[in-house]
Amino acid sequence: MSSQAAAAPAKLDAAVLKIAGVVVLGAIMSILDVTVVSVALPTFQQEFDATYAEVAWTMTGYTLALATVIPLTGWAADRFGTKRLYMTALVLFTLGSGLCSTADSIGQLVGYRVLQGLGGGMLMPLGMTIMTRAAGPERIGRLMAVLGIPMLLGPIGGPIMGGWLIDVASWHWIFLINLPIGAVALVYAWWALEKDNPEPSESFDFIGMLMLSPGLASFLYGVSSLPEEGTFGATEVWAPMLVGALLVIGFVFYSFKPRHPLLDLRLLRDRNLTVAAITLAVFTVAFMGAGLLFPSYFLQVRGETTLDAGLLMAPQGIGAMVTMPIAGMLADKVPVGRTVPFALLLIAAGFFTFTQVGTDTSYVLLCGSLFVMGLGMGGTMMPIMTSALRTLTNHEVARGSTLLNILQQIAGSVGSAMMSVILTNQLNESAAIPGLTDPATGEPVTEAGAAIGSWQNPQIAQQLPPDLLQRGLRFVADSFATTFWVGFVLTLATLIPALFLARKRQQTRVATDGSAAPAPIVMH
The missing domain is CATH 1.10.287 (Helix Hairpins)
Known part of the structure; x- marks a missing residue:
């Protein structure tokens, strides 16, 4: 181990926390923006007189831009330096946000969202690289716990903030809010991050x-x-x-x-990184896919407003905040293979409640279950990422974090699409109501469609007998429960690769280039 690494304090000192603040600001912008925009899709339909398929491109375009730019991040970080690249990403994201607020057509909005995605796609892998290098291998767990806060709270805070901004102001403010945050983050990054000393350029x-x-x-x-x-x-x-x-x-x-x-798959020869990456991918498919459906249940089955649905998700974030600092400290002292499986069991226990949801399931029970899931989330994602990056040398960290972010992006997209298709197919099995057609499409309206639509259009509820609406709502609730069963089973399946995570403490060693690196991995 190098003398610097050996002398590194056990706690996160002020210098490291200063750097962490830069990364957290960037992560908050990038992650909140995804969930905030998802809340605004119905508003975009009305404002731009567009179909749902057209406005969905505001999400898809952003995702595709992320997928395009993430693979370039590892090479660019080595070539130009992390500080320059991080500040460039902040400028692109903030500029894209400002342009989004000026859009007067759905085509313009999608184009500006792509520009946002080009910046946002670099923020997370670069942030992980900067923080890992700043902390050193002995403090990665605690520092990753700091980065994990926006990653886990984004899906909760986004709907709340988005619903509130749209209610009290207009949709433009879900993008304008990024301008002051981006400006602060840019100045903060210029002040806090160390001057770049990029390595000799590698061939692209x-x-x-x-x-x-x-x-x-x-x-x-x-x-x-x-x-x-x-x-x-x-x-x-x-x-x-x-x-x-x-x-x-x-x-x-x-x-x-x-x-x-471009993407160094040779890193997967490190068994520790491979096992952690597989665990992270399966977990992301299971939880991020089904997790997006929790607010939809409150909206479509219980008839809550967007803001109230976001507030009902808050216990999950509170639970994560409780365990995340603890998990971060444990990840630096206890092998993650001894803690992550227990955290996954907590998530599964909370998840099980949602496989039993109905039209009048107690909010106390649901919020309590979300809190338990949050406790498990706080002890899962960041410790897994810590385990993956701990065994890499300084030179490999940028490439490793890029690899993890690509896997997470693919897994999240697959999980979301899979859960949406399962739920949609379940709802499509609902019986059609004789004599009732959708005036926009001319197609028959099903019991499930009428039940969901009754919350947004009271005239539908007035036209139909109460017992028919209740039957439709019960069918919708059962459809959600069936979809949650898939997520619950996949969460349990995550235990399989998690049991192969490192169960012995690893000692760092000195790599051939002089950077800190871990000793060979030993598992049992």
Whole structure:
């Protein structure tokens, strides 16, 4: 171990926390923006006189931009330095936010969201790289717990803030709010981050870029089209997924040939990183996919407002805040293989309640279950990432964090699409109401559709017998419960790779280039 690493204090000192503040500001902007915009989709439909499929591109375009730029981040961080690149990402994201607020058509808004995504896609992997280098291998757990706060609170705080801003002001403010935060973050980054000393330029892997970035974008485009099309058999779904998958598979075989590939899959030879990456991917598919449906249950089955649905999700964030600092300290002292499985069991225990939801399930029970899930979340995601990055040298951290962010992006998109399709197919099995058609499409209205629509349009409720609406609501609740069963089973499945996480303390060693690196991994 180097003398600097050996002398590193056990606690997070002021210098490290100063750097952490920069990264947390960037992460808050990037993550909150995803969930805030999801709340605004109905508003975009009204403002721009657009269909749901058209306004959904405000989410899809952002996701595709993330997928395109994330693979470039590792190389660019080595080539230009993390400070310059991080500040550039902040400028792109803040500029995109300001332009989004000026959009007067759905096409313009989608284009500006792509610009936002180009900046936002670099913020998270760069933030993880900056924080890991600042903390050193002995303090990664505590520092990652700090970064985990916006990652876990974003899905809770986004709907609350988005609903409130739209209610009291207008949709423009969900983007304008980023301007002062971005300006502060930019000045803060210039002041707090150390001057860059980029390493000699590595050759850029143009062939890899032409395969990986378009491949990821094409695959995620097909996945994002799945909820709208409703089946894998639709050309809009399987064709881009197939093209994307072939490009990504081609990149996998190619990436072991160049000395400096765009995405260094050689890192997966580190068994600790591989196990942690698999655990993280399965967990993200399970939880991030089903997690997006919790607010939808409150909106569509219980008839709550967007703001109230966001507030009902708050116990989850509170639970995460309780355990995250504890998990961060434990991750630096106790192997994550001894803690993460117990955290996953807490998530599964809370998740089980939602497999039993009905039209009048107690809010006390639901909020208590969300709190328990939050306790488990605080002890899961960040310790897994800590385990993955702890075994990498300083030079490898940028590449490793880029790899983890790509896996997380793919897993999150697949999980969200999968859960949406399962729920949609369940709802489509509802019986049609004789004589009632949708004036916009002319198609028959189902009991489930009438029940959901009754919360937004009281005239529907007045036209139908109360017992029919109740039957429709029960069907919708059962559809959510069935979908939550899938998420619950996948959460339990995450225990399988989690049991292979490191269960012995690892000692750092000195790599050949003089940077801190861990000793060989020992598991049992």
